Amino acid sequence: MSSLGALRFHASVSLLGRAALRLDRLRTEHKLARMKSAGPHLGPPLMTSGWLKELISRHYLTGRYVRGVRKVAWVTSGAPVEHLKALGYYLMYPENHGAVCGIRRWGERQCLAAEDAGYSRDLCSYARTDFGTVLSGQTPVGRLPPPDLLVCCNNICQTVLYWYQVLAHHFQVPLVLIDTPFLYTEARPHMLAFVRKQIDAAVEVAERTAGRSLAPARLEEVMRLSHEAIGLWLKIMQTGRNRPAPITAFDEFIHMAPIVEMRGEESTVAYYRALLAELEERTRRGVGALQAERKRLLWDNLPIWYRLRPLSESLAARGVALVASTYTNAWGELVERIDPTRPLDSMAEVYLHPILNRGTGHKLATMARMLKEYQADGVLLHSDRSCKPYSVGQMDQQRRLAGELGAPALLLDADHNDPRAYSEEQAENRLQAFLEVLGA
Amino acid sequence: MPNEIHVPSRREAIRAQVQSGGGLAAVFPYHPPRALLRAHGLLPVEVWGPPGRSSSRGDAHLQPYTCSLVRAGLSFLLEGGLDQARVVLVPHGCDSLQGLGSVLLDFVKPAPPVLTCYLPRGDRALDRAFLADELRELDARLAAALGTRPDEAALLAAVEREERADQALGELLEGRARVGLGEEAFYRLVRSREYLPAEDFAALAGRALAAPAASARPARTPLVVSGLVPEPMALLSVLEAAGATVTGDDLACSGRRRYRPTQGPEPFARMSEGMLSGPPDSTRGASVEARLQHLRQLARAAGARGVVFLTLKFCEPELYYLPQLREGLAQDGVRALSLEVDLAEALPAPLVTRLEAFVETLR
Ligand code: SF4
Numbered sequence: 099m100s101s102l103g104a105l106r107f108h109a110s111v112s113l114l115g116r117a118a119l120r121l122d123r124l125r126t127e128h129k130l131a132r133m134k135s136a137g138p139h140l141g142p143p144l145m146t147s148g149w150l151k152e153l154i155s156r157h158y159l160t161g162r163y164v165r166g167v168r169k170v171a172w173v174t175s176g177a178p179v180e181h182l183k184a185l186g187y188y189l190m191y192p193e194n195h196g197a198v199c200g201i202r203r204w205g206e207r208q209c210l211a212a213e214d215a216g217y218s219r220d221l222c223s224y225a226r227t228d229f230g231t232v233l234s235g236q237t238p239v240g241r242l243p244p245p246d247l248l249v250c251c252n253n254i255c256q257t258v259l260y261w262y263q264v265l266a267h268h269f270q271v272p273l274v275l276i277d278t279p280f281l282y283t284e285a286r287p288h289m290l291a292f293v294r295k296q297i298d299a300a301v302e303v304a305e306r307t308a309g310r311s312l313a314p315a316r317l318e319e320v321m322r323l324s325h326e327a328i329g330l331w332l333k334i335m336q337t338g339r340n341r342p343a344p345i346t347a348f349d350e351f352i353h354m355a356p357i358v359e360m361r362g363e364e365s366t367v368a369y370y371r372a373l374l375a376e377l378e379e380r381t382r383r384g385v386g387a388l389q390a391e392r393k394r395l396l397w398d399n400l401p402i403w404y405r406l407r408p409l410s411e412s413l414a415a416r417g418v419a420l421v422a423s424t425y426t427n428a429w430g431e432l433v434e435r436i437d438p439t440r441p442l443d444s445m446a447e448v449y450l451h452p453i454l455n456r457g458t459g460h461k462l463a464t465m466a467r468m469l470k471e472y473q474a475d476g477v478l479l480h481s482d483r484s485c486k487p488y489s490v491g492q493m494d495q496q497r498r499l500a501g502e503l504g505a506p507a508l509l510l511d512a513d514h515n516d517p518r519a520y521s522e523e524q525a526e527n528r529l530q531a532f533l534e535v536l537g538a
Numbered sequence: 539m540p541n542e543i544h545v546p547s548r549r550e551a552i553r554a555q556v557q558s559g560g561g562l563a564a565v566f567p568y569h570p571p572r573a574l575l576r577a578h579g580l581l582p583v584e585v586w587g588p589p590g591r592s593s594s595r596g597d598a599h600l601q602p603y604t605c606s607l608v609r610a611g612l613s614f615l616l617e618g619g620l621d622q623a624r625v626v627l628v629p630h631g632c633d634s635l636q637g638l639g640s641v642l643l644d645f646v647k648p649a650p651p652v653l654t655c656y657l658p659r660g661d662r663a664l665d666r667a668f669l670a671d672e673l674r675e676l677d678a679r680l681a682a683a684l685g686t687r688p689d690e691a692a693l694l695a696a697v698e699r700e701e702r703a704d705q706a707l708g709e710l711l712e713g714r715a716r717v718g719l720g721e722e723a724f725y726r727l728v729r730s731r732e733y734l735p736a737e738d739f740a741a742l743a744g745r746a747l748a749a750p751a752a753s754a755r756p757a758r759t760p761l762v763v764s765g766l767v768p769e770p771m772a773l774l775s776v777l778e779a780a781g782a783t784v785t786g787d788d789l790a791c792s793g794r795r796r797y798r799p800t801q802g803p804e805p806f807a808r809m810s811e812g813m814l815s816g817p818p819d820s821t822r823g824a825s826v827e828a829r830l831q832h833l834r835q836l837a838r839a840a841g842a843r844g845v846v847f848l849t850l851k852f853c854e855p856e857l858y859y860l861p862q863l864r865e866g867l868a869q870d871g872v873r874a875l876s877l878e879v880d881l882a883e884a885l886p887a888p889l890v891t892r893l894e895a896f897v898e899t900l901r
């Protein structure tokens with residue numbers, strides 16, 4: 099680490115940055131406290147939103163100045179990271195950054211930059227957003243630190259494998275692949291053993307790149323923090339089972355950022371404790387996320403990042419609350435599989451089992467269970483042009499939901515980050531017809 | 539004479555197998571464990587679409603943004619095209635094949651049992667060990683479905699038969715110039731590896747190579763063809779009419795399945811090693827460098843100054859590296875043309891024009 103770099107980091111991040119962000123949080127909290135509602139048909143805003151903003155801003159601010167101060171790993175959203183955290187890596191999640199670009203309406207321009215460089219429009223829009231960012235050097239968060247290490251786990255899709263190979267070619271840094279056999283049915287012992295061995299190999303590469311050894315006690319501590327944050331996140335989502343729901347999936351899409359990119363940290367645990375307390379308080383007082391909740395729906399697949407707000411408003415205007423989503427649920431449902439005292443074994447177990455690494459029947463069973471638990475009246479299935487692993491199977495799932503399970507379900511065509519694949523008019527018409535059927 | 543070589547059709551191969559009392563396995567691309575299926579008495583017949591047919595039945599299960607190979611394959615199955623099969627095998631090669639396997643198992647549930655097999659995306663020792671275990675599991679599932687239990691000797695014999703056929707495929711591709719068949723006819727011969735019994739294919743390839751060329755073919759522009767499958771096959775005739783010949787094969791259905799021979803007493807270890815030994819392939823997660831280096835070598839060896847990339851719409855595995863591959867080849871003075879095809883459609887006229895123009899620029 100150069101002393102100049104360290105100095106710049108401490109001045110910009112640890113001192114000035116932190117102070118400025120704290121001030122901004124206080125201002126935001128002050129503003130939120132005076133707001134009666136988060137939108138014309140929405141309930142009061144979540145007070146912890148200011149804290150969330152501070153956490154996310156600090157994460158990206160750290161990234162701006164971290165080069166040369168800490169090792170940087172770019173990782174896929176489903177990758178095992180606890181060993182990297184324990185080794186002191188700064189973690190960059192291109193998918194999360196993609197979501198930030200999507201929300202801030204940068205998705206299309208980043209995708210176009212990638213397409214101009216020859217990448218097909220048929221590639222996942224997260225990958226295109228990332229390539230566009232890397233090639234243009236432009237991002238709404240200021241600057242991304244280049245990676246010293248790439249860690250790719252294909253437990254969410256195979257697309258990340260090619261995406262990260264392209265990054266490895268571009269940055270000329272080591273790429274660690276954690277290959278997780280797809281679970282058409284149940285995990286078999288040889289699959290678990292395969293993933294476990296790869297985690298050992300991944301630890302070795304991470305140690306070599308970091309130039310230090312993994313301390314078992316520190317790994318256990320990180321695992322404990324991950325476990326606690328995941329447990330809290332699950333409880334947060336489960337408050338949506340109340341009527342009225344104090345939180346919707348739209349809120350969760352935003353508040354999930356720390357569980358993806360900051361798990362294993364004290365600050366994440368503290369933040370989720372506060373969010374849970376706020377939601378429990380809302381529940382006690384009967385305060386809903388909507389001013390008037392009449393119908394409850396389940397969401398399947400990634401959000402449509404660039405339409406979050408309008409979609410949320412449009413549903414709220416009809417009294418429809420999205421009380422849960424399979425997407426946000428994925429970061430909580432595996433809590434039982436974590437045993438912090440067996441960190442590496444737990445990692446193999448957990449990272450083999452995300453919903454995206456399991457069969458289409460498993461997803462239907464998950465939706466059926468969630469429909470009951472959340473007393474939802476139907477399902478909105480986002481048919482995401484960019485995400486085949488999440489979307490393939492939805493046509494049969496829709497039929498089963500509507501048929502045997504008696505839950506009306508709508509397939510909504512879009513793309514999570516590329517607005518060119520979304521027709522507002524068509525979506526609105528289909529949604530309206532669906533809500534009429536629901537009686538909303 | 540080479541033009542006397544009769545390449546049995548899929549239908550003929552299927553009929554012969556059924557008449558001999560053997561069973562059929564309908565197998566989706568890309569790297570099926572052929573030896574294992576043969577040892578269980580099944581002839582693996584690969585399902586590449588088939589091309590030129592409507593995918594409408596499949597469209598009821600798969601969104602339009604899945605590739606035509608998978609949608610056409612599912613349609614074919616739903617139309618009863620795979621009814622004769624005793625098992626359907628869907629090896630895991632990409633997100634679309636993963637989705638297909640899962641939808642078949644969970645929702646479509648066709649009459650023949652659906653089996654899957656995960657192909658690891660690396661070729662480290664641990665990947666080979668994993669694949670050997672995966673094949674042992676598949677062996678057990680085949681035994682449960684069919685009641686067959688091939689012993690080690692039968693498994694090893696099957697491995698060796700397939701290895702001879704793989705070697706014959708390699709010799710055929712290497713000996714392209716000696717085989718006096720036109721481009722389309724040559725690829726019909728090469729692609730009979732997708733459905734003929736290994737020993738029949740090896741014999742056929744041997745005959746083609748041994749037969750004297752009908753007449754010296756005029757000098758042609760050498761080309762490398764890359765992609766999954768040369769469909770529509772009429773593309774090859776267009777190439778030929780334009781004065782080109784395929785001297786470098788980087789196709790997933792042929793050149794990328796030139797597996798190396800293996801040794802050893804343990805059949806599953808040999809199958810695994812063999813299946814992971816082929817040239818760099820997108821569906822096995824090869825790196826950009828490995829793919830580029832392989833293409834460069836192919837172009838050099840083939841004396842080719844052009845590479846035609848045949849891609850299927852929505853096929854991410856083949857689309858991701860195109861910018862890097864084109865750039866790397868350009869550094870060697872090798873031009874590239876990407877053509878996007880749809881298995882369900884006939885050859886579009888603009889594509890023909892682009893291909894002809896490309897060959898012209900290489901002269
Ligand atoms: S959106 Fe889907 S395809 Fe894209 S990286 Fe995520 S899981 Fe993979």
Ligand code: SF4
Pocket residue numbers: 605606607608631632633634635766821850852853854855856
């Ligand atoms: S590799 Fe490409 S063409 Fe083949 S099944 Fe997958 S997406 Fe389709």
